[in-house]
Amino acid sequence: MMNLFSAIELGKNSILTHQQVFNVIGHNIANVNTEGYSRQVIDLENVRPSVIGLKDGGRGVNLIGIRSIRDRFIDSQLVERRQYQGRYDTMSGIMKTIETLFDESSGLGLSDALTNFFNGWADVANQPTDIATRSSLVSKSQSFTNAMNNTYQRLIDQQEVNDSNIGVMVDEINTIADEIAVLNEKIAYAEGSGVPANDLLDTRERRIRELSEKVGINFYYEQSNHSATIEIGGRPLVSFNQVNSLSVQRNTYNSNYYDVYMDQYGVPAYNITTSVTGGELSSLIETRDGKVVNGAGQVTGSASAGGFTTLQFSQAHGLSVGDLVTIGNQTRSVVSIPGTAQIVVADFNPAITTPTSWQRREGYIPEYKKQLDKMAAGLVYNVNNLHQSGYGLNEAAAPDRNFFQMSTQPAGITSSVNAAGDTVTFTANVSSYVSVGDVISINGETRLVISYNPATFQAGVNPPFSGPSAAGTSWEYYNIKGAAARLEVNPTIAADPSLVAASSLPTAGVGGAVGNNDIALSISRLLDNNSVIDSDNDGVSDYGTFHEYLHSMFSEIGNAGNTATYESESNGAMLNYLENRRDSISAVSLDEEAATLMQFEKSYQSLAQFMSKISALTDILMDIV
């Protein structure tokens, strides 16, 4: 009797175990399309007899665990790969947008507008007395300056789009980090109480992958409580159930764009902007500010609270005004450049004392903006210099007129030029108006600024002015920073094209040289001049025509776009492969589940029949009674 009843018990237990198996199969089938789901398998064990003895048999089957099938190695590779994917997909998208700003292949781009501008001058050289031709020059010039202004503005727009996306991205990162911290806690609790946390692990894995797509992370699992620790640039974002949230703060030294900060327990948040290396966030920062590269040599400096800091480099720094300089995690911009191994920046706090390495930015939008600025400054310098010596129609005295508009001197600050002509001394500090690379115009001569010393109010110029000028001389300037955005035809000329100076001789009265075209011809020939742009701020124009300069910038943009697209495509292929690898291990196969289902259906049936047979046997026994 005892044995028959225990057989029924055995059957019941085993049938219950089978029902759990069907549950797991159902769970697997239900999640066949769930991204990141790891299939679960059941571990069965035969139940040992309660008393070890010859006469006792086993007691059926029991479920001892549900495992999810995963490969940690591939999982971590997937996380790693996702950060490249996030980075290059975003970058390729941004570069494609930038490319469309330069609609060069259509014949309506900057390159053609530039050709038209100079051809307009050639037309005036052909017909110097014809007002219609002069008007057409003005409108061609305006098309070109508008193209420069707009392109520059679109680049700024893209920087601003990036900037606001950085804000959004930081919020998204925080949300995911919070979720991971919560999951860490739940998993630790579950695992601690011996319940397998398979589905929680899947969710956390999925969140980590999403996070990686947004920002480059390092992560590892703690042995003790199975929690995932996540770091950005070596600083913990999530550790167990703690999150150091990210936040954004505007950096006044970088056009008020966002810097990204990470909370630290008990101390002020740490600026991690330059240590973000992967994910969408890195592309947004990098295309906005340029790529972070180490500057040559060491830097020392001094601090004066609230004022300016002069930094001394151990070698030439190659920086321009407005460039970003990072030391430690402080980012400032170059305010002025007193020498080839010196810069002045807004106050560093704390001060820089011991020789330190430093970082600069390279490439992407700031670089393109700088190149457009250089080009604009080159045009203003060369065209105005020629134009100032010329005469419009019906002018007896040289009018000293600029073709491209320059800024007039700030009120009350006048200048004087020394005997050698190479130094301009101002009556006050003009560091907010005059800096290296700017164009300055005094007495009808236009020159490039190659140094400015805020202590002595002296600017060096090259080439030197033709002679000294007395104290009190008025001056005009054209800032290199944002030059392309400000490029504009002198409104006086735009209103009256007869003032376009085509002639190098007085044009008024009988015998006036209205047909003289020396100036117009010289300006039109600037197009072929291969020393028009001073790219290294030494006052000597470097080799290359305006077109060559522009085209090399286009190549740079095209190549950057190409690289990003290539990386994004090859990472896509790699990611596809890794995901296939992961799924071939972890994903649900319907065939497999069907086979398991059939297998267990058979044994379930058999068990049921076994029980009914035992029941029949019991009935036979009962009948005896």
Added chain:
Amino acid sequence: MRAVEANWYRDFLFNLSNTKNRYDKSISQTTSGKKLNHLSDNPSDMAYVLTLRSKIGQIDQFQKNIETGLSFLKISESALNSVQNAMTTVVSLGEQGASETSDPAARQILADRLDEIRDEILNYANTEVNGKYVFAGSAADTPPYAKAADTVDPVSGVTIPGVVTYDGNSDTISIQADFSVTLPTNVPGNQVFGENGVAEPPYDVFQHLSNLIEGLRENDTTAIGNEVSNMKPLVNQLGNAMGKYGNWSAQMDQIKGMLKSFKTSLTSKMSSLEDANMAEAISNLAREEVALQVTLQSGSRIQRYSLMNYLG
């Protein structure tokens, strides 16, 4: 490897997106007719194409410059040609007047005829193109030669033709004919017709004509003889100017021809870089179309067969 359904769909989507990208590229090549549509399509070719295009833009301008220059030169040349013909007449009339066979009355008639010719030459010297006086140097908006009223010689009582003064300047106007070539388009009038009675070369054509007319009217054969011999250097002076004009227009014509063939070669170079080879582009498109079709069809077959179908 376990074969799982998820991978089939993933691979399908991955390949579909690749195929579609290639299909898109083919479409944009065939519809735009260009291989290079964006800066990143081939950055170095793109930069080259833009350089070629800016060169072509410049050549177009040079051709325009040359056309302007040539129209100037041709008109100046034809004016000078007429002046030279007039001078031939002047010389023969002068020789008639110097001849012993002429009587004073005949000399008066010759003088009147020469006075007319002098005015004709004055007209030619004030030739204009589009309101620009071609012999005025760069003072192009005022007639270079102005004639004062005739005067009467107080001694002999004969009428002396009005003095002609030069109001132009000595400026030369150039055009850019080629990347490194500029060519003048004018000889200032004072180099051609002389200026305000200056005795040194260039000689003043109007002064000498006036002298000849005066000699004829005063019946002064010595003076007539002198002036006739003075006409020779004047003819040479005009011939020199003619030579310059001819020389420049020949140079311009030559450069024009060179630019034309240069432009043709640049254009064909540019086209080979940027234009899609249509035959190739269209056959690519057809191939990508087939690939896309096949991909889509195989996608629709995923999971047609599964063990699940056979579970009763």
